Amino acid sequence: MTHSRTACAVALAFVLLSVSARAQDASTTSDPSSTAAVGIRWTDLDARASARLLSWLWIGVDAGYFMPSVRHGRDDLLRTIGDVYTDATAPGLARQPNFAHEGVFAGIDSRDAEGVPTRGGFYRAAYSIWDDKTFNTFDFQRFDVDPSHFVSIARNDVVAMQLRLMYASTSARSRTTGRTSTR
Numbered sequence: 001m002t003h004s005r006t007a008c009a010v011a012l013a014f015v016l017l018s019v020s021a022r023a024q025d026a027s028t029t030s031d032p033s034s035t036a037a038v039g040i041r042w043t044d045l046d047a048r049a050s051a052r053l054l055s056w057l058w059i060g061v062d063a064g065y066f067m068p069s070v071r072h073g074r075d076d077l078l079r080t081i082g083d084v085y086t087d088a089t090a091p092g093l094a095r096q097p098n099f100a101h102e103g104v105f106a107g108i109d110s111r112d113a114e115g116v117p118t119r120g121g122f123y124r125a126a127y128s129i130w131d132d133k134t135f136n137t138f139d140f141q142r143f144d145v146d147p148s149h150f151v152s153i154a155r156n157d158v159v160a161m162q163l164r165l166m167y168a169s170t171s172a173r174s175r176t177t178g179r180t181s182t183r
Contacts (some may be wrong), residue, residue: 123148
């Protein structure tokens with residue numbers, strides 16, 4: 001398997017389709033009045049540079065500008081998210097901020113092939129800072145861990161296991177100070 005020592009990428013992600021989801025407040029899961037249809041559309045301008053330090057170790061940096069738009073989802077039978085929540089109960093709902101984001105990441109790659117691995121793993125961790133450039137009130141930091149492992153169980157059968165963990169914490173100047181999220 002040949003590996004490039006460095007890689008650079010510039011990406012433009014403009015999501016045109018609305019993602020429908022049901023938003024429900026965890027404290028009122030038995031209350032159907034808290035269920036709403038949510039649509040999300042965003043544009044993310046992102047630049048990334050990475051380098052393979054060893055045959056199995058990647059490190060890199062990325063930076064970008066993220067512009068979200070939250071609106072009603074595709075399920076017309078559900079109320080809009082703005083009908084269920086207010087900007088006080090869901091900060092940033094009435095007006096969505098744009099974010100500048102920058103981060104660092106590292107990955108350990110022990111897969112036997114990059115495209116369709118049959119054994120080994122890819123383990124990635126990233127830390128990023130998201131800066132609210134619109135209102136200067138919704139800054140946060142984010143830490144992601146994304147391990148994947150592949151096990152060949154027969155000649156043409158592979159079991160792929162993946163886990164995604166994300167932890168976010170707000171800054172001292174954020175309107176949502178003191179809130180953290182682990183997913």
